[in-house]
Amino acid sequence: MSIVGILVDARVFRNITSGKTGNEHIRHYNRAAAKYGLTPVYLCLERLHPSEGYAFGYKYNGSKYSYGKIAIPRVIHNRTMPTSERDRSRMKRLRRRSYVFNSRNRYLKYSIHRMLAGKFSSHLPFTTSYSSSNLSGMMDRFDSIYVKPQSSSIGKGIMKLSRAGSGGWKVQLPKGTIVARRKTAMQAVDRIARKKRYLIQKTIPLAKYKGRPYDIRVSVQRGSGGHWQVTGIVGKVARKGSHVTNVARGGSVKRCESLFGGGAMNPSRVAGSVKALSLSITRYLGKRLDRLADVGLDIGVTSAGKPYFIELNCRDQRYSFKKANMSDTFYETYANPIRYANYLLKKR
Numbered sequence: 518m519s520i521v522g523i524l525v526d527a528r529v530f531r532n533i534t535s536g537k538t539g540n541e542h543i544r545h546y547n548r549a550a551a552k553y554g555l556t557p558v559y560l561c562l563e564r565l566h567p568s569e570g571y572a573f574g575y576k577y578n579g580s581k582y583s584y585g586k587i588a589i590p591r592v593i594h595n596r597t598m599p600t601s602e603r604d605r606s607r608m609k610r611l612r613r614r615s616y617v618f619n620s621r622n623r624y625l626k627y628s629i630h631r632m633l634a635g636k637f638s639s640h641l642p643f644t645t646s647y648s649s650s651n652l653s654g655m656m657d658r659f660d661s662i663y664v665k666p667q668s669s670s671i672g673k674g675i676m677k678l679s680r681a682g683s684g685g686w687k688v689q690l691p692k693g694t695i696v697a698r699r700k701t702a703m704q705a706v707d708r709i710a711r712k713k714r715y716l717i718q719k720t721i722p723l724a725k726y727k728g729r730p731y732d733i734r735v736s737v738q739r740g741s742g743g744h745w746q747v748t749g750i751v752g753k754v755a756r757k758g759s760h761v762t763n764v765a766r767g768g769s770v771k772r773c774e775s776l777f778g779g780g781a782m783n784p785s786r787v788a789g790s791v792k793a794l795s796l797s798i799t800r801y802l803g804k805r806l807d808r809l810a811d812v813g814l815d816i817g818v819t820s821a822g823k824p825y826f827i828e829l830n831c832r833d834q835r836y837s838f839k840k841a842n843m844s845d846t847f848y849e850t851y852a853n854p855i856r857y858a859n860y861l862l863k864k865r
Contacts, residue, residue, distance in 0.1 A: 522593035545851035
């Protein structure tokens with residue numbers, strides 16, 4: 518049997534035998550691997566020795582996990598995000614030995630936006646890097662804007678400014694909301710945004726479900742034959758009074774047929790346009806970002822059904838599909854990386 522490596526976080530790695538692996542449902546990897554005659558091996562950066570060609574990891578034999586010293590697999594699916602200098606160095610050495618797809622899975626949001634700006638400008642909200650002067654300029658031009666950290670995930674640190682009338686601004690901060698005059702509003706945002714890289718973005722007039730804005734998570738992956746495909750789409754609805762849709766920030770999930778059925782929307786047409794835009798963007802980025810193979814895109818939809826690109830996630834957590842009871846789609850998000858690994862093993 519050929520071996521496929523799956524590189525996971527240290528916390529997931531420690532809990533493999535107990536089955537308490539959080540949002541990583543690795544049993545789906547095991548199920549898919551069995552269908553393709555592959556043996557999954559679970560690895561952790563802390564226990565990798567790329568220069569020597571071996572690692573300590575867990576091999577799944579169809580019924581149980583065995584821990585031990587193993588040769589580093591030729592193909593590895595990366596599900597971890599190196600943060601320390603030591604782990605980043607190990608990842609670089611690992612890439613030289615094996616084909617690690619999604620080996621880099623965090624990019625600055627503004628860099629991705631600029632990469633897409635030429636070809637997809639009609640589906641991008643106006644965006645600029647953060648500075649106090651750019652913030653002032655955006656407040657002059659638009660009635661509502663977002664200020665977002667460029668490298669965080671799950672909606673952490675996002676701020677929203679909306680014109681409140683009589684010269685005032687409503688500012689939704691990470692820890693509370695204020696209504697203040699322009700200068701005070703800018704100072705409140707700047708105290709947070711000047712500490713690290715942020716961007717400023719015109720607010721997309723998102724469609725709403727029962728008065729709450731929503732966007733769409735789209736899973737796009739390489740599978741058998743190495744081709745990109747849309748694995749599934751699911752809606753994320755902001756909690757009441759919130760400006761972010763992330764499930765980790767209290768948002769809820771809804772099947773898209775429930776969201777696209779109201780107003781002027783044609784459900785099948787909107788779903789088709791969301792999928793088409795997501796696939797087109799991912800194919801474009803896949804030619805420019807090395808070894809990209811498994812992503813989740815956040816796509817905003819207006820009340821008229823026009824899709825807008827919001828964000829690229831290169832370590833898609835996938836659990837939105839599980840929460841929406843889309844069990845087949847949830848499984849497929851694990852099966853496709855295995856199919857792609859199988860394709861790479863045969864190709865290499």
